[in-house]
Amino acid sequence: MKRVLCSVLFCASAYIFAQTGTVSGKINDENKIALPGAKIKLTPGNIFTTSDANGNFVFLNVPEGNYTMTVDYLGYGTASYPVTVNESGIVQNIVLDPKSATIEAVNVVGFGRQSQARALNTQKNNPNITNVISTEQIGKFPDSNIGDALKRVPGITMQNDQGEARDIIIRGLAPELNSVTLNGNRIPSAEGDNRKVQMDLIPADMIQLVEVNKTLTSDMDADAIGGSVNLNTKTPTNKERLSLTTASGFNPIRNKFTFNNGFFYGNRFFGGAVGLALNGSYNLQDYGSDNVEAVWKEGKASEAFIGEMDIRKYDVKRERKSVGANLDFKINSKNALALGALYNWRDDLENRYRLRFNSVKENFDKKTGEFLGYTADLRTQTKGGIMNDLNEGSRLERQIMQNYFIKGDHIIGSKIDMEWGASFSRAEEQRPNERYTDYQVKGVALDKNFDSEEQPLLKPLTQPALKDYKFRTLTEQNGMTFEDEITGKLNFRFPFSIISEQKGRLRIGGKARIKTKERDNDFFDYKPVASNTLYSTLDKVNRVFWDGKNYNPSEKYVPGWFASKEHLGGLNLKNSAMFTESDEPSEYLGLNYKAKEYIYAGYLRWDQNFSDVFSMIAGLRLENTQIDYTGNVIEDEEDLTGTRQIKNDYTNYLPSLAFKYTPVENLVLRAAYSTALARPSYYKLSPFVSIIPGDNDISAGNPNLKASYAHNFDVMAEKYFKSVGLISLGGFYKKINDFIYDYRDNKFSYDKFSAEFPDITNVLVQGQDYTFLQSKNGESVNVYGFEVALQKQLDFLPGFARFFNLYANYTYTKSETKGIYAADGTLREGLMLPGTAPHMFNSSLAWENKKFSARISVNHAAAYLDELGADAFEDRYYDKQTFVDFNASYAIKEWMRFFVEANNLTNQPLRYYQGVKSRTAQMEYYMPRYTFGFKFDF
Secondary structure, X not given: OHHHHHHHHHHHHOOOXXXXXXXXXXXXXXXXXXXXXXXXXXXXXXXXXXXXXXXXXXXXXXXXXXXXXXXXXXXXXXXXXXXXXXXXOEEEEEEEOOOOOEXXXXXXXXXXXXXXXXXXXXXXXXXXXXXXXXXXHHHOXXXXXXXXXXXXXXXXXXXXXXXXEEEEEEOOEOHHHEEEEEOOEEOOOOOOOXXXXXXXXXXXXXXXXXXXXXXXXXXXXXXXXXEEEEEEEOOOOOOOEEEEEEEEEEEOOOOEEEEEEEEEEEEEEOOOOEEEEEEEEEEEEEEEEEEEEEEEEEOOOOOEEEXXXXXXXXXXXXXXXXXEEEEEEEEEOOEEEEEEEEEEEEEEEEEEEEEEEEEEEEEEOOOOOOEEEEEEEEEEEEEEEOOOOOOOOOEXXXXXXXXXXXXXXXXXXXXXXXXXXXXXXXXXXXXXXXXXXXXXXXXEEEOOOOEOOOOEOOOEOOOOOHHHOEEEEEEEEEEEEEEEEEEEEXXXXXXXXXXXXXXXXXXXXXXXXXXXXXXXXXXXXXXXXXXOOOOOEHXXXXXXXXXXXXXOOOOOOOOEEEEOHHHHHHOOOOOOOOEEEEEOHHHOOOOOEEEEEEEEEEEXXXXXXXXXXXXXXXXXXXXXXXXXXXXXXXXXXXXXXXEEEEEEEEEXXXXXXXEEEOOOOOEEEEEEEEEEEEOOOHHHHOOOEEEEHHXXXXXXXXXXXXXXXXXXXXXXXXXXXXXXXXXXXXXXXXXXXXXXXXEEEEEEOHHHHHHHOOOOOOOOOOOOOEEEEEEEEOOEEEEEEEEEEEEEEOOOOOHXXXXXXXXXXXXXXXXXXXXXXOOOOOEEOOOOOOOOOOEEEEEEEEEEOOOEEEEEEEEEEOOEEEEOOOOHHHOEEEOOEEEEEEEEEEEEEOOEEEEEEEEOOOOOOEEEEEOOOOOEEEEEEOOOEEEEEEEEEO
16 A cells, blocks of 8 residues: 555656646635535536535646636536636636526635535535435424434434434444544544444534435545445635524423524635634423333243333433534635534433333242232332432433544645545543432232233232332442544545546545543442431332323323432432442443554545546555453452453455446436445443353453444436436445344353353353353345435426425335354344344425425334344334424525424334334333424524
């Protein structure tokens, strides 16, 4: 790789003093708003390029002479302007006006609002298969965070948390197989056990342009088997602009109000040489959820019975604060700098009241064998936090994501374009003073009838009295997880064509990523001292009762009595006269770990046009990964036996090849072969081993996990409409080797442990079975499918109907795994890849003119395998979901718009089922959400 880089630079340096020049500039519309994805062509010579996300363009190595510059843009048509190129270089700032057939020469720069035309032009002229959505398109849907906005994109669905889109699924592939970047740099994860980016952490109004790359080129990070989502933050506008949003709303599930506010300011100074963009967002959601969960076991009296069941009530308050800034400096026509920062802060305050039917057992008459019914231990648990200004008596989960970057673009001579950049990102999760307390009554007799598998309910024959619930546990824990990533990159681009009169480019570059991840939790147990009888039974504490009225799954579910959050939060646990404190290492030592990763990449990319309508991209990327992980070994509930450290390194070779063919105007055919990888989650690689003999549970990391490696084949046909629209059809096939799945063995023995961990003292009991959990590599998985998308203004219809706009897309994905084994060692056949949704569908019908717009939207994802159990009976599935949303707006003035939004009109629950569709494992309801407000744009 180094030899290739040196040779290319040596050859390129010979060109610098030739009689050629450069042509650079900006493309904007009549409102001084940047136009990304514009196709710009110089004739004669068939020299062309496209404008980037900020409307920038540059031609390198243009021979001196007279040319005609032609600009083509959907919705604007084409326009031409004469250009004379000389050795010193030409700066051409141009404006496109849809009402005019000419281009005006004006001195404007920058980037402002995007429209559907801007997004589609970027998508059309991108070399790889992508979907692009702009901030204006995002604003047409009632989506407050970027995760909810992304679920409108073809081939994307989201996994939800408390009714908000959090984890991204691309083309049916699980979140672990996808990547998310911010301005081209990888976003770290705030969670402790995975690499997933929490999409609900980022407000939609902080993002200007979203690019979903479904195929990779060699200059892109390789860790994106399903795809890569790049979020571009807002950049300076060409003229002074101020926009404000203020809104409120209502959440019926808890009869609480919501608040949303946002602002953006952009301008240019010093004759346009310096650009500034500032934006911020504030969002407060006060709501909750109603939840029922069940764990099913194979029974004797029936095929399956409920081994454990929860009735849960959640009260949730989520507060998001975000600020961002971007600065750019145009030093001269050949040198530019940019720097920026984005800071996202989300506080999730939660109280949970959980009634659990624990250790449910079938009872039979010892003489006759007659089934008598069930018994269970009933536990009533309150989850909250310390009562202070920070926690407010609730469990606080504070997630912070921050990103800082600087980059430069330089033209060396007339033939070399150099780009460099550096960034620092941090994601962290803080969970201070998280508290739990529960009370228990044992051996409660239950009704034989648990209603139905779809809506299961265990019912005590006699409801226990409050005094029967004895104090069981009182705990407090603190959690801290952070991930840092430092990135540096250097790229060069220069002309290289094997065909005269045709465009060719070579790109070479390198990138270094240094990642640090650490989780540091603790856990303390508190028991009242012998003289403290204030908390001995539930009837003696401050309580709250939830009667089940208006409970979403059904009013038959009655959560009942609980210790109040005020009681739990107000306890002085450090008062030794009231409580004894004991450290509980078994609860956190197995979770804590430290990880360092060093990823060094180099690439070569060659873009070559064979004709005006046929082009190719060929590339090779090398990524070397070095890891240094430390995990804990726990062989006793009280002691840390030691640590295990693992170091490893590996190199991946990642070739890619893509073709683009445009047989007629606005018809684009694409074909691509690419390779990609997915590194295992941090916690899965951690070399920890946790053995709790009394619990019969053993869990362990697997430092020998291999990164999954995929061969991807894609084809796509796209037809663009001049009236701004698109119809596309594509197919894809992926072969993923060494995919990762969670392995469970319920009959793990002394001998198996000795074989698996020869370096650790075996403290297991011979002849006893344990439950063993560990991630493993499967052999391979084949994933294939297709997607179809349509965006069309129905302007061919007469009168009123011509203002309708249709948006629809559908994705089908099929997966077949090899190499997954059940707990008994048998090979499991015919399984889909966990996390792979087979059907995804989006649609919306809108009516809009200059004053009024209204849109109804539907988002659907089919059921899919979410987690593997020890066998088919224990497999867990994420059930199908269909969301219906509505929004409308009216322009009171040109600068002021009133809007209303309604989300989840169908009250779609989050539902899991175990083994078979009828067997509910979880059903959680959120009810609709309503918002109304004003947007001001000055």
